[in-house]
Amino acid sequence: MSIEFSKYHGLGNDFILIDNRDRDEPRLDRDRAVKLCDRHFGIGADGVIFALPAANSETDYTMRIFNSDGSEPEMCGNGIRCLARFLADLEAARGRETPRSTFRIHTLAGTIVPQIVADGQVRVDMGVPHLLAREIPTTLVDAEEKAIDRSMEVADRQWSVTCVSMGNPHCITFVEDVAAIDLEKIGPLFEHHPVFPQRTNVEFVEVVARDRLKMRVWERGAGITLACGTGACATLVAGVLTGRCDRAATVELPGGPLAIEWSGGDGRIYMTGPAECVFTGQI
Numbered sequence: 001m002s003i004e005f006s007k008y009h010g011l012g013n014d015f016i017l018i019d020n021r022d023r024d025e026p027r028l029d030r031d032r033a034v035k036l037c038d039r040h041f042g043i044g045a046d047g048v049i050f051a052l053p054a055a056n057s058e059t060d061y062t063m064r065i066f067n068s069d070g071s072e073p074e075m076c077g078n079g080i081r082c083l084a085r086f087l088a089d090l091e092a093a094r095g096r097e098t099p100r101s102t103f104r105i106h107t108l109a110g111t112i113v114p115q116i117v118a119d120g121q122v123r124v125d126m127g128v129p130h131l132l133a134r135e136i137p138t139t140l141v142d143a144e145e146k147a148i149d150r151s152m153e154v155a156d157r158q159w160s161v162t163c164v165s166m167g168n169p170h171c172i173t174f175v176e177d178v179a180a181i182d183l184e185k186i187g188p189l190f191e192h193h194p195v196f197p198q199r200t201n202v203e204f205v206e207v208v209a210r211d212r213l214k215m216r217v218w219e220r221g222a223g224i225t226l227a228c229g230t231g232a233c234a235t236l237v238a239g240v241l242t243g244r245c246d247r248a249a250t251v252e253l254p255g256g257p258l259a260i261e262w263s264g265g266d267g268r269i270y271m272t273g274p275a276e277c278v279f280t281g282q283i
Ligand SMILES: N[C@@H](CCC[C@H](N)C(=O)O)C(=O)O
Pocket: 013, 067, 072, 073, 074, 075, 076, 077, 078, 079, 168, 169, 201, 219, 220, 221, 222, 225, 227, 228, 229, 230, 231
């Protein structure tokens, strides 16, 4: 069996994209996805994304994603920008008369709407953030409480953390110097900490200015990545909730910047950033 794939990245957060529009189940199982993500023995990627048929009449397509460890997250911000470009490319190749620039994508985190804008960047309506402990989920505070600037112990040290769900869980810590964090060591300890029953993504953030945040991430199921879209959104929310930043800011990641805005009107988060095709091939 041969399967066509495309490799895309959003600020170096890279994915193998599979056209899965002819069937409801992913064409590859999790074990195969893990092998393909391997950077030495496979294609190399942070995850595999499947473009599936619409789940209902309110959406155009469905996105499913496997992390490089084979687990399935609810959402992926950089991934959904890549998916939008991939779908636009597929529709253009099929000669669709009026190529779409906006897609309503069904995800495990609800409907997410990416839009390809004039300069080729993708602006995504990421929905509203969830803050209650049971929604993250975390047992750091009571189920109906919010974990904002709460203390937790990791590696014999107290960290002040804020927890935000963008459909997937994030634990954000503001630090003086983000470069000084030993992410390789500390990241997995947060990810697997017993207060996060579904594990967590963890972001370390330095406030450069009220509209500029520098962030490094350890992703659940993928480890250190060059960028995390949902993580950048969660970071801005944590910054606003703790009075550290404005509602619109640039989040600088190792792979480049993302523009994030938390609307004071509808409470939704908007993320704008690039997505590029690197190469295509056949498995
Ligand atoms: N890189 C992503 C997030 C991918 C999912 C994450 N690893 C998880 O398990 O929640 C992004 O850009 O948002």
